[in-house]
């Protein structure tokens with residue numbers, strides 16, 4: 617399995633999208649990379665998985681979904697944020713983000729659901745806090761943590777549908793989870809071992 621970290625300068629916020637490639641299967645985690653950039657790395661896409669529905673993570677979702685005609689997975693709870701510029705924060709960037717409400721292939725997942733493509737099994741973990749429907753994806757030993765957990769810090773909880781209390785429970789959950797590598801929605805990648813202190817610190821803070 618190969619994991620590519622993709623950034624796009626056209627995205628106003630430095631956001632990490634990830635391409636997970638396993639044999640002939642290719643999955644995109646978050647859609648913060650433009651179609652033109654994405655096409656440099658792959659000719660096919662089997663699915664897009666969204667960690668949450670914030671603007672910077674769904675910015676190019678429409679054009680990617682139309683071009684590759686592949687399913688898009690988001691947690692049931694964050695689904696409505698796709699279509700609300702208040703909830704997806706597009707409004708903060710001074711743009712009313714016009715999302716195509718006719719996403720042809722939108723699928724929602726529940727907590728602990730396993731999405732499979734070929735030999736690739738992706739466990740969806742609901743980790744509310746940053747948003748009510750924030751999710752992490754566990755693929756083998758790799759945790760794609762969106763804006764729930766970063767290298768050396770955690771996601772903001774002062775946004776619409778955020779909850780500090782829920783985030784704490786989610787971090788507790790991640791603390792008990794088996795994974796080696798951390799791939800967050802922003803900033804550098806890290807490891808479980810390296811983030812041990814970070815997670816413990818945020819579990820102590822009220």
Ligand SMILES: [Zn+2]
Pocket residue numbers: 668670746763
């Ligand atoms: Zn976010």
